[in-house]
Amino acid sequence: MRVLEWRAGIAADVVIGAVSAAVLAFYGYRIGASWGGAYWVSGCTAGAAVCALALVRRRSRLWTAFAGMGVAAAAIVVARATHLPTEPGPGVTFGLSVLVGSAVRVLAPRPACAVAGGGLVVVAGAFAAGSQAAVGTMSAVGWAGAVVAGLWPRLLANRRRAVEERVRRGERMELARELHDVVAHHVTCVVLQAQTARLLAHKQPERLATSLADIETAGSDALAATRRVVGLLRDPARGLPSLDGLDELVRRFGGHGPAVRLRLPEGEDTSLWPPEVATTVYRIVQESLTNVSRHAPQARSVTVTVTRAPNSVTVEVADDAPPVPARRLRRSGYGGSGGYGLVGMRERVEALGGTLRAGPRPGAGWSVVAALPVPAREHP
Numbered sequence: 001m002r003v004l005e006w007r008a009g010i011a012a013d014v015v016i017g018a019v020s021a022a023v024l025a026f027y028g029y030r031i032g033a034s035w036g037g038a039y040w041v042s043g044c045t046a047g048a049a050v051c052a053l054a055l056v057r058r059r060s061r062l063w064t065a066f067a068g069m070g071v072a073a074a075a076i077v078v079a080r081a082t083h084l085p086t087e088p089g090p091g092v093t094f095g096l097s098v099l100v101g102s103a104v105r106v107l108a109p110r111p112a113c114a115v116a117g118g119g120l121v122v123v124a125g126a127f128a129a130g131s132q133a134a135v136g137t138m139s140a141v142g143w144a145g146a147v148v149a150g151l152w153p154r155l156l157a158n159r160r161r162a163v164e165e166r167v168r169r170g171e172r173m174e175l176a177r178e179l180h181d182v183v184a185h186h187v188t189c190v191v192l193q194a195q196t197a198r199l200l201a202h203k204q205p206e207r208l209a210t211s212l213a214d215i216e217t218a219g220s221d222a223l224a225a226t227r228r229v230v231g232l233l234r235d236p237a238r239g240l241p242s243l244d245g246l247d248e249l250v251r252r253f254g255g256h257g258p259a260v261r262l263r264l265p266e267g268e269d270t271s272l273w274p275p276e277v278a279t280t281v282y283r284i285v286q287e288s289l290t291n292v293s294r295h296a297p298q299a300r301s302v303t304v305t306v307t308r309a310p311n312s313v314t315v316e317v318a319d320d321a322p323p324v325p326a327r328r329l330r331r332s333g334y335g336g337s338g339g340y341g342l343v344g345m346r347e348r349v350e351a352l353g354g355t356l357r358a359g360p361r362p363g364a365g366w367s368v369v370a371a372l373p374v375p376a377r378e379h380p
Helices: 002-034 040-055 061-082 090-106 109-128 133-203 205-234 243-254 275-295 325-334 338-351
Strands: 259-263 301-309 312-319 355-360 366-373
Touching: 002 040, 002 090, 040 061, 040 090, 061 090, 061 109, 090 109, 090 133, 109 133, 133 205, 133 275, 243 259, 243 275, 243 301, 275 301, 275 312, 275 338, 275 366, 338 355, 338 366
Parallel strands: 259 301
Antiparallel strands: 301 312, 312 366, 355 366
């Protein structure tokens, strides 16, 4: 990449040098033909000085630009005082345009604005000194073209950086959601089973070995899930959960929590659903069950219902826990770590153009309902 940039810079300098020589030669010829004598010397000297500064602009784009403006201002004053051909001539205008455009493109906002403003002052000075209309217009057009030529790639680069940052932020958010879903769910299982083991150690020690085996299994599941997340980061096509894993998810949750009843659409081939929809449904069920474990230990049963409409998929996770005001606050996502889970679910759903509703059920319990748009089913 650096070699290509170096070669591009050399090519640009060659073009600038060739154009500068052509402009100065043409200017000298025209002044010599119309004015005669050595009237071309001052204008060509000023133009050569500014074009030389344009060729070494990379050493300091700010100071070479201001030096070029100083040469242009001096040329205007000298031409006015000694009745020489009007300045800035074509050579000065061309070199100054290169300097201004280069500075506007590369420098920080404040120095770039200062250079652009200085170029405008030179243009105003040319008109104020009584330069011919054609000369002043040429100077103004050169300045405007330089500013546009500098701003356009600058704006494109800023837009590209904004897009890249948006993509990176999306990737970070996706990673955060995946880590939260995996770690929160499996660690919650381990913690609950460890609490159960402590109780069994005092009351039913003969069942302690089974409980410890369950903890080992939950830890292995957490490790496997973490590896799936790592695989997803390396290859987005791998590691995505699907609805085929809902049975295992429900079974694992029911082993240490309230009974869970799973209802899936009958006669529906869920493997044909868009993978992002299937993954979102799985994550909503996973996070909702995790929240039941955390915030609704009094729940006796949980119902997971997935239904398919012609243009949408709806998933509902409802429990029958008795209403508790403090728990209601936590589960609504306004306090504690559970809020991140609700935010993550909402982000997933809204990213697909769906809607999410979470709140208390009439009478008792809590429900999470998400509706996700999917393409209409095709009929043979």
